[in-house]
Amino acid sequence: MEITTVGIVGCGQMGAGIAEVAAKAGFEVMICEVDDGILTSGLAKIDKSLAKAVEKGKLAEADMTDVLSRISGTVSTEDLADCDIVIEAVFEDLDVKRAVFAELDRVVKPEAILASNTSSISIAAIATATQRGDKVIGMHFFNPVPVMALVEYVPSILTSQETIDAVSALGEKLGKTGVLAKDTPGFIVNRLLVAYLLDAIRVYEQGLASREDIDNAMKLGAAHPMGPLTLSDFIGLDVIKQVAQVFFEEYGEPRYSSPPLLTRMVSAGLLGRKSGRGFYDYSKR
Secondary structure (H helix, E strand, O other): OOOOEEEEEOOOHHHHHHHHHHHHOOOEEEEEOOOHHHHHHHHHHHHHHHHHHHHOOOOOHHHHHHHHHOEEEEOOHHHHOOOOEEEEOOOOOHHHHHHHHHHHHHHOOOOOEEEEOOOOOOHHHHHOOOOOHHHEEEEEEOOOOOOOOEEEEEEOOOOOHHHHHHHHHHHHHOOOEEEEOOOOOOOOHHHHHHHHHHHHHHHHHOOOOOHHHHHHHHHHHOOOOOOHHHHHHHHOHHHHHHHHHHHHHHHOOHHHOOOHHHHHHHHOOOOEHHHOEOOOEOOOO
């Protein structure tokens, strides 16, 4: 099927980024949030991101106006009924996602694809909340979505080849490079990345090096764009801890257990950039 209209559930950092990329690619986009306040905040993120692109000369002001004209917002899932695909980008919790998919399955047209932006949860477990398992797939984008070129396609055992082909074609139109991953927690990137970030936290926790030296070592010695502790702050320490717990429960491997320092920081509300402080202090930036 040809996709022309894209629905998105959730207008946080990921949902807003996916909406921006889809609208830039010429798709009509409908974003759904739980209330007007959160929706307004999410749409403001898109405005800010596009304005920054205009300021840097990467986007013409007239094009920004066109992009924004293709984005609509709603607080009712009923308004997603005619979308060709709906991409869920809500909190990383299986019960929450299953509830969203059950509701989408009820209101969205039968031929529509339902995709999840989950970074760690089983697609099959999400799909069984619907009556269209063949049309449910993982479509995992990376933050910040307008910048990062990758998307992981994650079919479950129920997903049809037609659905895989349709989201692959959509990804190409969005300007993304796709990789196909099996339906196992973490898929490809996070399966490798989370263990690396946890090890970096352990190195810091054990006093083997300063946070700056850990980050500079990986930036300059491994050509990473940012060090692991800076990246952890960017992702959110609570997100890393939660994803690691999913991996630990699935695989039972000690490398996925949360370091005590990470647990204490999350308990204290030191979550990284979004809270103003993590491994580094962002409150004055």
